[in-house]
Amino acid sequence: MLGKTANGLYWMYRYLERAENAARLIETGQRIALTRLGSSDEEWRSILQTGGMAEGYDAAHERLTKDAAINWMLRDKDNPASVMSDISAARQNARMVRAALTEEVWEALNGVYMRAQSLTQRKVSERDLPATLGAIRQGTALVRGATHGTMMRNDIYDFARIGTFLERADNTARILDVKYYVLLPSLSAVGSTVDNVQWETILSAVSGRGGFRMEYGPIADPRDISQFLILDKRMPRSLAFCTRKLRDNLGYLASSYGSRMPSMAKVGHLERTYLSHDIDAVFDFGLHEFIQKVLMLLADLGQQIEHDYRFYE
Amino acid sequence: MSNDTIFDEMLGHDQTVRGPYQQFDQWIADEDPKRLRAKQREAEELFRLTGITFNVYGRAEAEERLIPFDIIPRIISGAEWVRLSRGIEQRVRAINAFLHDIYHGQEIIKAGRIPQEMIAKNSAFEPCMIGLTPPGNIYTHIVGIDLVRTGPDQFYVLEDNARTPSGVSYMLENRETMLQMFPELFSKNRVQPVQQYPAQLLRSLQACAPSGLGRKPTVGVLTPGIFNSAYFEHAFLADEMGVELVEGHDLRVVDGRVAMRTTQGYQPIDVLYRRVDDEFLDPLNFNPESQLGVPGIMDVYRAGRITIANAPGTGIADDKAIYSYMPEIVEFYTGERPLLENVPTWRCAEPDSLAYVLDNLEELVVKEVHGSGGYGMLIGPTATKREIAAFRKKLKARPGNYIAQPTLSLSTVPIFARSGLAPRHVDLRPFVLVSPDGVQITPGGLTRVALKKGSLVVNSSQGGGTKDTWVLEA
Structure with missing residues (x-):
């Protein structure tokens, strides 16, 4: 191709x-x-x-x-x-x-x-x-x-999927980046109308209201929302889900082309280091810093993919 | 030009339905015009969704336009086709022989059949092709011969397209559309298929690959890019052949071969079906400003390690000034009388001809020697006095730039107009493939139709439309 x-x-x-x-x-x-x-x-x-x-x-x-x-x-x-x-x-x-x-x-x-x-x-x-x-x-x-x-499930499909999930992960991370403060436990007056609206915004913006209710019940809690959007592997727009899909599709490319490229290592690093722990670890790291870090790693991964597969030169 | 001299391909000169249209005539007599009108809209919808569009130069507001499609087929009998294809094959073989000769011994000039300056002073002549024999000795792998008809047995060649003829995607998509909309017509009429064209094109190009590859040749289609007016066709052909559609910046010369940048590194291309003009092909050898070409491709070509289809420099064969010599060219190389006639042509470079043309501008069609697409031409009978006066000045200033031809009364075929069937002028571009294995002509082609009543300009850039072209089984 x-x-x-x-x-x-x-x-x-x-x-x-x-x-x-x-x-x-x-x-x-x-x-x-x-x-x-x-x-x-x-x-x-x-x-x-x-x-x-x-x-x-x-x-x-x-x-x-x-x-x-x-x-x-x-x-x-x-x-x-x-x-x-x-x-x-x-x-x-x-x-x-x-x-x-x-x-x-x-x-x-x-x-x-x-x-x-x-x-x-x-x-x-x-x-x-x-x-x-x-x-x-x-x-x-x-x-x-x-x-x-x-x-066909070939490299064409792999690149289509990689684009989809990189954009989706980026989008979810950006929403969190703008709204992270309403998810911080220290600052939120749980149950206030303001926060309810903010949380609703976050969940609707990722089509996640129904899914969240199904898994966590009707009462939103910032810790659960963070867990849901960052680490929940069942949620198709969570960072963990998108990253796993990216790893899968880069893996398919590696096996059909018969060579592992640096992007494979980068997505593995992102997944292992940032998306395999529990939500407490994320809050310990600092939610804002965490999101910033993930956004940076995603951008870097995108560039690596462009380079590995000779998008431009 | 009075109406009764115009030959209608459905109704002849005498309003009786001609043979090839018998079945069709019965069918359409029973059709509800309302249903047909709905079908016409449906066709347009199909074209839009498929994205069969072309880009109009210099019109920002209509970036992508549809070429209007008319649902009434243009029908040619099997016997008529056999005659036409013999003439076309003869002509195409002569063109290839001519190109080889012009870039080698120039026997035709030595024999005095073509004046030396026709070649030497012609900008379409490509000096870097001198002494170079392309793989398989084929110059024009893909040709489109523009034909017009004036009577039951009278066809003329209007133009030979030996560079990069376009329109074949319309031949294929028009047929697809008709098959989808009117399947019943195809069970009643034995129409020869055209769908084999992409496979034939691929085989034909592969047969022209450089020798000694030792593997199956890799073919690519080279497009100037997404903003080119024929981009859809380039993508379509690459898709149908299952080959890569490349742009100049996807290619570079690696280890003495032209190679394309793939996701797994550079891989060689052996045959390049290029839809880029000569001068943009290689910035090192031609236009240094070109962003569309591949630096150094001509050196690879000279080394015989890539096939460029069509070969650079083929324009010398379809140049409008050379056109007038085609009867001599056909005779010189085939030793036979031309089976297809040329339109009588005055070369304005010659003083006698110029005088005649200036005296008869009102009657003639005058064309620029290097023009295409219906731009820069004068159609005397429909031009205003002012247009003629303005053209006269241009003609006097640069007579060598023009040729003139009589205004032919082109045949008509009905279109489905608001008022029902109405005759409109048409031309025909059959598509020809040339390889060392032989010449193949797809039974059918692109019928272009002037949608405006009485108009003789069929070019899509000037408001012409297209029709499905049927060749019935002999």
Whole structure:
């Protein structure tokens, strides 16, 4: 496989994952805005921050309003992280590697692009927002389903998965990075409304409310949430889960190519050293420092993969 | 040009349904126009979803466009096809012999059949090909011959595309679309298949690989990249052949071979089906600014360690000034009379011809010698007085830059218009593969159709559409 193709696959799936995460974040913000009394536009700042889009927003806008925030996150072309920018970038990469994709995957991706484009041609009204986000999430899920159901389990699939899980781990870590303070035991007044909302934001932003309830019961506790998002191997968006998947897929590559690359050692280090202990160890290390460290290691792993498999040179 | 001189391929000159269209005529008579209209929309939807689009140069707002597809097939009888393919094969063999000669002994010039300056002063002539024999002695591995028709038995070659002919993906996708939408038509009509093209292309390219490899040759498709107007086709062909689609920056010369950067290091390529123009092929040997090519590929080529398809310098054979000499070229190399006719052509470089052309601009089609895509041409009968006056100036300033031809009354084939079936002008580009194993012509090709009533310009860049082209079994 061409290094360029591996690169294109990796980024196609990273952007796809990113689009989904951004869409989910808007849904979360909207839900909070609708379910809280006396909520204000300022709460969207927290959502923008969670998505890493606050700085860009402030540079392009004078003040924060709900409509402008939603527009920025959903469809603004000047925002490289908007849902629409992500979907376009995913499609651009897919065009580049089209020969590596099955027809089903390409058509699913082109389909969600066409649909999303027509739905976001103009500003999306509050009334149409749920249907629009729903259609986009359904569309990206279809791409994932087609990938799962029609792609050969070869190096093409491995690079697609590596992109997916690296982006997902990064996304979960970033949400924790922005919100870590509400999970610190010392600072949280357990049970207060403020914290409940914050926790709900975190869990919804990773589609984890149902899963959390199932495993930990209906009452959220910051320690459990941290455990759930960082170490729970059953939770498909936890750092531990994503890292294991990264290790698996790098392992498949190593065995089909017949050589172990440095990225394999790096993912092993990340998993063994940071994600194999219990949550107390994480808090002892310092939650914030821990997240920072993991983010750094993930970025480093990404670069190593690009290098190992000759994405660029 | 009056209406009764125009030959309609379905209804002939006298409004009676011609042989190849008999079955189709019965079918469409029973069809509900509403259903057909829905099918036409469905076809468009299919094309969009599959992403069969092309990029229009210089139009930012319409980055990717569909080439309009018309659901009425263009039907050619088996007997007509046999005649055409004989002529095409003869012509393609002559073109290859001509290219070999031009870059070696230049016998045709010595024999006085082509003037020396036609070659020497021609920018399409590639000096670095002099004395170089490509693997298998094949120059044009892939050719598209543009044909037009003016009567039941009258075909003309309008243009030979010997560099990098495009459009074959439309031939294949148009057929796929028709099969999906109107399966019943294909059970009633015995239509010769075209789907074997990608496999034939791969085999044909492999057969042209450098000799002495001792392994199965590796083929790659070289594209200028995702923003090229024909990118879809490049990706499509690579996909269908199961080979890598590479760009210049994926390639480099390693150990005297062209190699591609894979996830496991550099691996050699033996045959490069390039969709990049000559001048961008090798920044060391041609345009030093080129980002699209592979530095040093020409040195590998000279050493006989890679096949470039088509060979550099083939443009000298499809140059519009050389075109007018094609009858002589065919005769000189095959010793036979040309089976396919050329459109009579005035070379404006010659004073007598120029005088005639200037006197008759209103009647003629004038083309730039090196132009393509329907740009920079004058169609006298439909041009305004002002356009003609402006063109006259350009022509006088640089006569050597132009050729002129009579305005042919191109045949028509019906399209499915809002009002029902309506005749529109068409041309035909069959696709030809050449290898040491022989010449293969896919029964069918790309039919381009001018969708505007009365228009003679079929180019997709100028609002033309396409049709599925059927060749019936003989």
